[in-house]
Amino acid sequence: MTSKEAKEILLLYRPGTVDAADPLMAEALALAREDPELGRWFEQHRAFQAKVRAGFRQIEVPAHLRTSLLIQQPLRPPPLGPVRPVWWQNPVWLTATAVVLLALALTGVLLRPHAPTRFVNYESRMVGEAQRSYRMDIVTNDMQQVRRYLASQSAPADYVLTPGLAHLQLTGGGRLTWRSHPVAMVCFDRGDKQMLFLFVMKRSAVKDPPPPTPQLTKVRQMVAARWTRGDNTYVLAGPEEADFLKKYL
Numbered sequence: 001m002t003s004k005e006a007k008e009i010l011l012l013y014r015p016g017t018v019d020a021a022d023p024l025m026a027e028a029l030a031l032a033r034e035d036p037e038l039g040r041w042f043e044q045h046r047a048f049q050a051k052v053r054a055g056f057r058q059i060e061v062p063a064h065l066r067t068s069l070l071i072q073q074p075l076r077p078p079p080l081g082p083v084r085p086v087w088w089q090n091p092v093w094l095t096a097t098a099v100v101l102l103a104l105a106l107t108g109v110l111l112r113p114h115a116p117t118r119f120v121n122y123e124s125r126m127v128g129e130a131q132r133s134y135r136m137d138i139v140t141n142d143m144q145q146v147r148r149y150l151a152s153q154s155a156p157a158d159y160v161l162t163p164g165l166a167h168l169q170l171t172g173g174g175r176l177t178w179r180s181h182p183v184a185m186v187c188f189d190r191g192d193k194q195m196l197f198l199f200v201m202k203r204s205a206v207k208d209p210p211p212p213t214p215q216l217t218k219v220r221q222m223v224a225a226r227w228t229r230g231d232n233t234y235v236l237a238g239p240e241e242a243d244f245l246k247k248y249l
Contacts, residue, residue, distance in 0.1 A: 006032065127222055130195075136185075137173065138173055143161075155176075158230075159234070169189040171188060173187060178201065197238065199237070210228050213227065214227040214249050216244060225245055
């Protein structure tokens, strides 16, 4: 994970929640502890969040709000007997509750970071899935069975295999999800008990799909080739080796 990728993930961090349990978030937090520059940025980001929250806590109840709420109260017939007042029906409590809810709503809108939708975020998440413990939904060496299964799961099944991949032993596939978009995963045995993972997603799911010409990069201690063909984007990830593009693309 690069420092830039970690920043985009840490923008989603909410202190005191289960966010730290997410594997990607945990990795980004660990990198922030190891990288001084990233650590300083993260502290500044958290300080800004705390300052904004503190500002909302200082919001005073508008003087006219209580009157407005009382005016909107419907007229009711007089009670037939003594009625014990309920604390939460007190106009003062209603006013305070309205202000608190308004402050919380505004805080959520202002502090909610934009979810990363760039291709590198998708690529990093998919390679991370392969590294942690990939789970094939279907185990077979029949590509037509894999395509039928993926199509039944609304995942891209119209992917085009490169000549290098077409000669490898298929082991199976599965359906993953990225930001509610279905992702097709096709797994190959490269011949030395090492796996290659092909991830296919619609190009419209990211705002910056890769170009048609394959590009090679290193992601999470693995190498990954990325390219776009037709309506699909492709990521091929596997252990680092010489002539990766030449052998498999």
